[in-house]
Amino acid sequence: MQGVVRAGARAAARSSRQIVAASGRRHLPRALVASTTPSRLYTTGDGQKSSVYAAFLNLLASASSRREVDQYLGQFRSVKPHQFAVVKVGGAILTDHLDELCFALQQLHAIGLYPIIVHGAGPQMNQTLLDSGVEPDFIDGIRVTDKKTLGIARKLFLEANMDLVMTLKRNWGVPARPITAGALQADYLDKEKWKYVGNITKINPRAIMDAIENKELPILCSMAETEDGQILNVNADVVAAALARQFEPMKVIYLSEKGGLFNAETGKLISHINLEGEYDSYLKQPWVRYGTKLKIVEAKKLLDGLPRTSSVAITHPQNLGKELFTHTGGGTLIRNGGSVKEVSKFEDLDIDALSQALAREHGGAEATNAVKQYIENLKSRPFEAFFDDAMGVVAIVYPPGKDGEFAQLSTFTTTKDAFLTNVSDLVFERMKQKFPKMYWVVESQEQNLVKWNLEKTDGFLRREKEIFCWWGSAESSEIFGLLENYSKQGRSILKDSLESQFRRAADFVAGLKQGQQARSYSTMAASRTMGQSARPSLRQNRIAPAASRGFATSASRSQDSTNPNPPYGNKFASKDYPSKVALIGARGYTGQALIDLLNKHPNMDLRHVSSRELNGQKLEGYTKRQITYENLSPDDVEALAKKGEVDCWVMALPNGVCKPFVEAIERSGNEQSVIVDLSADYRFDDNWTYGLPELVPRRKLDGATRIANPGCYATAAQLGIAPLLDFIGGQPTVFGVSGYSGAGTKPSPKNDVNNLTNNLIPYSLVDHIHEREISRQLGTDVAFIPHVAVWFQGIHHTISIPLNRTMTSRDIRNLYQDRYAGEKLVKIVGESPLVKNISGKHGVEIGGFAVHSSGKRVVINATIDNLLKGAATQCLQNMNLALGYAEFEGIPY
Helix, strand or coil: CCCCCCCCCCCHHHCCCEECCCCCCEECCHHHHCCCCHHHHCCCCCCCHHHHHHHHHHHHHHCCCHHHHHHHHHHHHCCCHHHCEEEEECHHHHHHCHHHHHHHHHHHHHCCCCCEEEECCHHHHHHHHHHCCCCCCEECCEECECHHHHHHHHHHHHHHHHHHHHHHHHHHCCCEEEECCCCEEEEECCHHHHECEEEEEEECCHHHHHHHHCCCEEEEECEEECCCCCEEECCHHHHHHHHHHHHCCCEEEEECCCCCCECCCCCCECCEEEHHHHHHHHHHCCCCCHHHHHHHHHHHHHHCCCCCCCEEEEECHHHHHHHHHCCCCCEEEEECCCCEEEECCHHHCCHHHHHHHHHCCCCCHHHHHHHHHHHHHHHHCCCEEEEECCCCEEEEEECCCCCCCCEEEEEEEECHHHHHCCHHHHHHHHHHHHCCCEEEEEECCCHHHHHHHHCCCCEEEECCCEEEEEECCCCHHHHHHHHHHHHHHHHHHHCCCHHHHHHHHHHHHHCCCCCCCCCCCEEECCCCCCCCCCCCCCCCCCCCCHHHCCEECCCCCCCCCCCCCCCCCHHHCCCCCCEEEEEECCCCHHHHHHHHHHHHCCCEEEEEEECCCCCCCECCCCCCCCCECECCCHHHHHHHHHCCCCCEEEECCCCCCCHHHHHHHHHCCCCCCEEEECCCCCCCCCCCEECCCCCCCHHHHCCCCEEECCCHHHHHHHHHHHHHHHHECCCCEEEEEECHHHHCCCCCHHHCHHHHCCCCEECCCCCCHHHHHHHHHHCCCCEEEEEECCCCCCEEEEEEEEECCCCCHHHHHHHHHHHCCCCCCEEECCCCCCHHHHCCCCCEEEEEEEECCCCCEEEEEEEECCCHHHHHHHHHHHHHHHHCCCCCCCCCC
16 A cells, blocks of 8 residues: 555544544544633643743644644543553663653643653663673564673663653653552563563553652653562563553554654655554555564554554654644554445435535535536446545545546545545545546645645646646556646536536536635546547657656655655664674675675674685674684575574675575575575576665565675666666667776686786677676666776776767756665766776766767766675665665665
8 A cells, every 4th residue: 555644634633523423423522622721721720830831832833723732632631640641762762862852741741741651772772782792682573681681681771761760850840750660560471582571461550650640750661570570671662562551541652763654665754554444455565564564563453452542653752742732743643543435336325425425515505406416417327436434535436438447536525524534545545446547636726635635646737726636557648648638628527527516506606717616625526538649749859857847757756856766764764673694605805895884784793604715714804793704505504594593694606606505595494584696696587686776666675585686787887877768769888897806806817917907808798697687677788898907996887878869968967867866875977987986985976978969879987886886785785675774774875
């Protein structure tokens, strides 16, 4: 369910009203009915009116109105004090965002809200263990806690707890109580597997309740005791969930550095997840994995046992007020939601309820008659109606006349309540599931709905007062035919929609011009059968940059980004604990370069290095642990894989050698192990993912378990050609020159410095394996002519590309800048890049852009370090994506 949750459509907790399906009426919850005037609500009676009012003003700064804050304060004050919120604070928040946390808690305390707080200390724990000579160990993401680790954890958690309590008291004037024993009872999770790790079995609420009754914030650490007094380490998320089940709060809040969950395909914050309508769809998405998947699954498990008024929020401390007191929120809100119904038979419609829903935004007899006529027309034509129980949202779609054609969204109307409670999103997604292609029209004066609609599209065309929208995979000729038909007919294509009925009624009564009938929260779409037409003409003499097109062709990325495959930054990271790595073939230059990168990576834990020649020798240059080279056989690899001792295998072997090792891992039955192969053995295997993140959709690499690392020559050549694929007028030719490190460590004429001095050696002038690789990946034949030179590392390409139209150097450079916008490891330069400037660097430089006087051929230069972005750096980039870390973690750029 790509891009399911959109900005502006928030959950029911964001709304001040509830929809009651049985009667169709909307009622304010008692919390909001009880909401009083500010003079009563913000006065404490103990002389602290000014500080309370100041806190209220800070909340108001995050909200759109005072009423908005009033509503949520009234709602939170309607329950018992201990049922306001449970807040889990991540360890990184305590070290890096303590002031923001304390400020947020001060504001809540000042207005009489006392959350129950439990904190972790994961990052501090990792560092403390390393400093103490204890290697952190995780199984299935859970820390193995032996006696020594437990002792360190106990001391660290007590210190962190007291630091938070004293900081709140001394620096922020907030009464807080440390609760480090007696409140949490646990039993061993699995003593044999995780040792002193517990699972909460009982909450003793007395200390927590007493703190809140005394207007103190209860601060718990994630340590518990067994019945016989043994201390156990418990994951802070587990503690927070147990506290939530005990106290049944309105909010369960997880404070994290990321500030929410992010859609890995769009890069946008997921504002809201409606579990009832969206849970299964989210779990089917390939990018929902590791921490993201765990949070969604655990949120559902938790909310299934809590009242339906409860919700889970994931946010950053600086956005806590916005998350709690505004409709738009400041993070990701997860809650149970409602369902969507579908009706395709006229006799199954509730005509009275449907009539009221369609006419509610248009008063008068004329509107009633227009709705009546519209519904009457449904008797004689196929339709599909979508609506929620209360008919807060109603959508009517006319199915396509033939398979493969576009459906027509005839009517879509929503109340503000349904819009804010995410019901509109649910209906839209159900329509997308039912109809793979559809078009509609939205009026441009309603900005909130315009933004919301455009986020639903695969493309759109703007006119003065309206926007023509569509979604669905279609041939370009279909899209151009669709647009031309609309451009010619304009509003006349709306004749069969409810919109046209309203317009005729309005024109008849008021003599208004067509198009002036406004609606607050309603979108009426086109209704007609699309015919095929000729493709509209485009400007022929220059290449239009993406931003200047008359219509947008991709809603899967940000409107202000020209890169169709943007990088995965820190917000996409779904894993924050180490992965165990084995390197098979560590003797070569690439293996050594990769070891250096792994040594600096915060979460790559190198456990095994295998080299037949270096077997038994100490691995130099790796400082995280002492490692001795091994000579692992396929049988050894299979045994390690069966035990789950390796999360990621890197094959840095010559071509044709790694197959037995891959087969050994597959025989082990460990399907979660990631394999990255640096040879050419699997670059032509469709069962493996080709690992060039800048060109291959990153969602395919995100979570992939079999990755073929591209060749060094092939990487630079593809990046140097790809933006011009649509403009190629003949076979491109790549003249490539590499330093002699590309010939490997085994002595040969191609890495003999004496032979290379004052020399340039051509080799494999036709049918080089990289020629096949480049051509296969780009989908067009490319000639490749490799050479080796006397320098050690670095590649220089001169790429000659025939063009199918006249272009300028500026046109071409703009294409490259747009295509690689935001890329950390691709740099577009004006002059031809030089090898000496790329050696030791982790990216690719592309420049030159010399155009022949005819305008029909361009020569482009590209440089790359063959050991880094051409091998080791790209390998780490792929490992990060596959294992759930930020894409550029551990890569200097």
